[in-house]
Amino acid sequence: MLDPRLSIIEDRLSNIERIIVVSSGKGGVGKSIITSTIALILAREGFKVGLLDLDFTSPTTHIALGVSAEKIQPIEDRGIVPPEVHGIKYMSLIFYLGDKAAPLRGNEISNALLEVLAITRWGKLDFLLVDMPPGIGDLMLDVLKYFKRANFLIITSSSKMAFETVRKLLLLLRGLGAEIMGVIENIKLDDSTYIRREVNALGEKFLGEIHFDENLEEAIGSVEKLLKTKFADEVRSILWELLKT
Template sequence: MSRRLFSTLSRLQHENPLGLPRSGAPPQIPRMQRGLPQKRNIKDVRKVIAVSSAKGGVGKSTIAVNLALSFARRGLRSGILDTDIFGPSIPTLLNLSGEPRLSSNNQLIPLSNYGIKSMSMGYLVDEKAAVVWRGLMVMKALQQLLHEVEWGGLDILVLDLPPGTGDTQLTITQQVNLDGAVIVSTPQDIALKDAVKGITMFNKVNVPLLGMVQNMSIFTCPHCNKSTHIFGSEGVTRECANHNIEFLGDIPLHPRICDDADRGIPTVVAEPGSERAETFMAIADKIRVKLGL
């Protein structure tokens, strides 16, 4: 029997044994060739920004809705789109429920509260129902949320992105002309590691980074008035310097922010004159100037 020779050439052609690119970059095959939708604007919306954390539990949705409300307080026609299919938060944060009506053009009509328009998967499924869908169903739902909502004319739309850097985020960045992204993180290293992944993702898909927000930066005891940096103090500012990104501001760890969110009255509405609300307003003003609004 002749001796059989095995070659490792095909394996060596890959960057790693699984054949996955080490760079983590999305495939660069032309979109028309893959039969995918082309990147386009969201109808009747002037500016679209994404609020991302790439990690759950850092307060991204709370910040996103307070930013949208801050834009509205500055006289802008503002809206928020909840792109988290599996764990939508916007209905709770805005104290809204009920199925959206359809317009004469068969488009979803947003629900409104506190002067801003909103759309979320949470309006389309029962509050206690689990969305048990595979990827194709998720992408179809996301496509409808992005391009089948009748916003009726907005100056700015805030996209509340789910955690991670996967299908949903890639679909949004490849199908929507984003005017910028805001990264939210706590100062803790374990959160910052994922935040940096979010920075890398937006850089790879050529979405401008408007800056970073440091959440839960400091806790002041209501009894002794002593302040403590529970999660660290300078993590986000350090990463801003490392990646040449603007530091947009600090949001303190305060029980009222959490309480306001849980009862569906965000801080900017519940405590408009508080230092916490003014911090949200200041961050929104920086973003507004960057966008030319």
């Protein structure tokens, strides 16, 4: 028996110029807020941007973007056309979950990913940002399988414990021949150079630091406020440097 969804995924992603998978392996390091902010910055610059929240069990990018699933829904048109939110084509399971938790096992996560990729019609995009859940498991393997042209943007906090997982992720991705853009150190509180040194020692690019911003929490949910934070300024500088290369 053949699952027909596998045959259409490449076609669905074919008009996307660049796919950036924002990943960490570790939770709580700011992946979702960084993904959302990058998407907003690129959209404001006039790029055609999509954001896919793959954190199926605990999606949160809708909180960062101030999206209410009660007010906005994908459009049905020969599949699912993601609704446009602040200039971003936005897709998340939140549209189908409401406020319910989705306790999914590995195989079910794989099936949900296949379904989302098979039915979502992104159209032409300059960038598709993919927000990954924590963990180096089934979903990471599926992403590597289906997003063959993906560039991985890795986020860590300054914590040695967080970086321990990030290191494993970097080695895994490198071993599988994935394209690693580099590592961003987020929630930086002091001037330690530990993460920078460790990233350099691994032979990967250290892309920059984002300092802890005490005003960030209040800005979450308001796009205008978010884009005016020091946090967004630091994301912007790292992003422009990154896109130059």
